[in-house]
Amino acid sequence: MARILLCYPEGKFKALTMSYDDGRRADERLVSIFNKNGIKGTFHINAGLLGTNDRLTAEEAVELYKGHEVSAHTLTHPTIARCPKEMLVHEIMEDRKQLEQLVGYTVRGMSYPNGSYSREIISMLPHLGIEYARVVPTHGGFGLPEDFLEWKGTCHHNRDLMKNAETFAGLFKKQYLYLMYVWGHSYEFDNDNNWELIEGFCGYIGGRDDIWYATNIEIVDYIKAYGQLKFSAGCDLVYNPNAASVWLSVDEQIVEVKGGSQVRLG
Structure with missing residues (x-):
């Protein structure tokens, strides 16, 4: 039987994703840095607060986040573990509706406002799309989450960012899939006067051939697509019912299983 392992697109085994909250005006500088270095970000937005205080307007957000992902952060940023369930449903669904009208695609992810959540809230989220x-806590590692609805990042950008980047860049054991996940708020770079931190990080880790630069939802979709593959009992055939390709390592040879196709593996 062939030795079959999941790979990221094009046979890569490392992925990087960035996650930033609140849709603040400092995102303009952050997105510029990402774009310069070929890095993708997910931006968690409160639709009900757009254009208030230091936040981008709806029109500015639509233009700025092209090529990245707009994700939910609830409508008005309440501490949702303290809210009635009816309010929680409204906050998430109305945020999704308004953001979807702006960006023109389904919004299927979020970050918890104020880091607030509970097991009951987690159980409700699939029913809310x-x-x-x-979440806010991080694990300092480079693995995929056990539960995408309680997704812990590698680090906040103010916690050992370059140390983690250097470790991540040096990973070479292809029997594993690695993910570096960085989160924060762009306005923190203004508050801490340390824009050179994210500029140095992106310049160092961007543009590498062995890293897949992806949004949060791209990673979720890809892992779910792998889970839908249909292998024969002998693992010598695989059928991909998805629209998108999935890549496999088959006895250390990279195989693309295109959407809608069946591929012989051995």
């Missing part, structure tokens, strides 16, 4: 949700 939410497929992943990022």
Whole structure:
């Protein structure tokens, strides 16, 4: 039987994703840095607060986040673990509706406002169309989450960012899939006067051939697509019922299983 392992697109085994909250005006500088270095970000937005205080307007957000992902952060940023369930449903669904009208695609992820969530909230999210949700605690590692609805990142950008980047860049054991996940708020770079931190990080880790630069939802969709593959009992055939390709390592040879196709593996 062939030795079959999941790969990221094009046979890569490392992925990087960035996650930033609140839709603040400092995102303009952050997105510029990402774009310069070929890095993708997910931006968690409160639709009900757009254009208030230091936040981008709806029109500015639509233009700025092209090529990245707009994700939910609830309508008005309440501490949702303290809210009635009816309010929670309204906050998430109305945020999704308004954001979807702006960006023109389904919004299927979120980050928890104020880091607030509970097991009951997690159980409700699939019924509200939410497929992943990022939490505040981090794990300092480079693995995929056990539960995408309680998605812990590698680090906040103020916690050992360059140390983690150097470790991540040096990973070479292809029997594993690695993910570096960084989160924060762009206005923190203004508050801490340390824009050179994210500029140095992106310049160092961007543009590498062995890293897949992806949004949060792209990672979720890809892992779910792999889970839908149909292998024969002998693992010598695989059928991909998805629209998108999935890549496999088959006895250390990279195989693309295109959407709608059946491929012989051995």
